[in-house]
Amino acid sequence: MRDSLDDIAVFVEAAEAGGFAAGAARLNLTRSAVGKAVARLEARLGVRLFHRTTRLQSLTEDGEAFFHHCRRALAEIRAGHALIETGRQAVSGRLRVSVPLSFGRRCVAPILLALARRHQGLSLEIDFSDRPVDLVEEGFDLSVRTGRIGDSGSLMARLLMRQRMMLVAAPDYLERRGTPASLEDLALHDCIVYRRQGRNERWRFPDESGGLRELVVDGRIGADDIETINEAALSGFGIAYLPCWLVQEEVTGGRLVGLLTSSTEGRRADIHAVWPKAPYLPTRVRAAIDALAAELPGRAVPQAQDVRTGANLSTILL
Numbered sequence: 180m181r182d183s184l185d186d187i188a189v190f191v192e193a194a195e196a197g198g199f200a201a202g203a204a205r206l207n208l209t210r211s212a213v214g215k216a217v218a219r220l221e222a223r224l225g226v227r228l229f230h231r232t233t234r235l236q237s238l239t240e241d242g243e244a245f246f247h248h249c250r251r252a253l254a255e256i257r258a259g260h261a262l263i264e265t266g267r268q269a270v271s272g273r274l275r276v277s278v279p280l281s282f283g284r285r286c287v288a289p290i291l292l293a294l295a296r297r298h299q300g301l302s303l304e305i306d307f308s309d310r311p312v313d314l315v316e317e318g319f320d321l322s323v324r325t326g327r328i329g330d331s332g333s334l335m336a337r338l339l340m341r342q343r344m345m346l347v348a349a350p351d352y353l354e355r356r357g358t359p360a361s362l363e364d365l366a367l368h369d370c371i372v373y374r375r376q377g378r379n380e381r382w383r384f385p386d387e388s389g390g391l392r393e394l395v396v397d398g399r400i401g402a403d404d405i406e407t408i409n410e411a412a413l414s415g416f417g418i419a420y421l422p423c424w425l426v427q428e429e430v431t432g433g434r435l436v437g438l439l440t441s442s443t444e445g446r447r448a449d450i451h452a453v454w455p456k457a458p459y460l461p462t463r464v465r466a467a468i469d470a471l472a473a474e475l476p477g478r479a480v481p482q483a484q485d486v487r488t489g490a491n492l493s494t495i496l497l
Contacts (some may be wrong), residue, residue, distance in 0.1 A: 271300030
């Protein structure tokens with residue numbers, strides 16, 4: 180079996196290099212040794228893998244198909260070797276992480292700082308921004324993102340938690356404008372919207388079919404920072420739709436009132452760890468992802484009490 184794997188590795192190198200001579204140069208072997216390895220492989224398979232002339236070699240149709248499978252298999256084997264090797268190493272090196280502004284400051288950063296405290300060889304660089312970042316182009320090892328993750332063949336993602344959302348308003352705003360009785364009533368109210376690049380984000384609520392219903396809302400105040408939206412709600416500017424971890428203390432203390440809780444029940448926004456796709460994960464990146472998955476749900480909703488029933492607010496874990 181070992182000899183077969185060695186011959187496959189030689190075959191892949193020759194195919195990638197475009198011939199026996201170039202493959203031999205890559206492997207520091209003779210051209211004859213490469214030719215013999217390919218011949219042994221052909222004999223075992225019972226097919227011809229290369230067309231041969233006195234000067235050139237090119238893959239046959241069978242060789243082309245076999246090459247693609249072998250290349251993927253060798254990549255997996257090398258990734259496994261690398262994973263074992265990195266598993267023996269300490270958590271060290273520089274870790275660059277992109278996190279959302281408010282959620283990053285309140286929930287993510289303390290976990291990463293605790294990780295750096297446990298591993299003295301780890302250097303940490305945290306970028307706080309709500310803008311979408313290009314991890315590969317900008318050199319980030321990891322990002323924490325809220326909301327939907329688009330399809331990308333160059334990225335990997337792991338669901339860390341799902342945060343509950345809540346409609347809230349200050350008591351004095353509700354005294355002046357009344358309390359909405361349905362989601363349709365939101366059109367009659369000032370809503371404090373999350374605004375990105377001049378456009379208002381739509382509010383999404385669960386519908387009866389288990390999907391999401393989108394509402395277009397508007398108001399005098401808009402911002403691309405949820406801390407500012409929270410402050411505007413506390414100041415009585417209107418109704419805001421915010422994550423529970425941000426507003427739970429204000430609701431418990433009576434400075435904000437939860438609205439239409441039966442209509443928003445079940446609405447949760449996904450929070451993912453996202454990193455560039457690679458044959459293996461560096462130990463420092465894997466350690467950060469594991470720490471976030473283990474600790475983030477409890478930190479994001481630290482023993483919070485449900486504003487309606489007093490029951491413990493729950494998050495859904497991966």
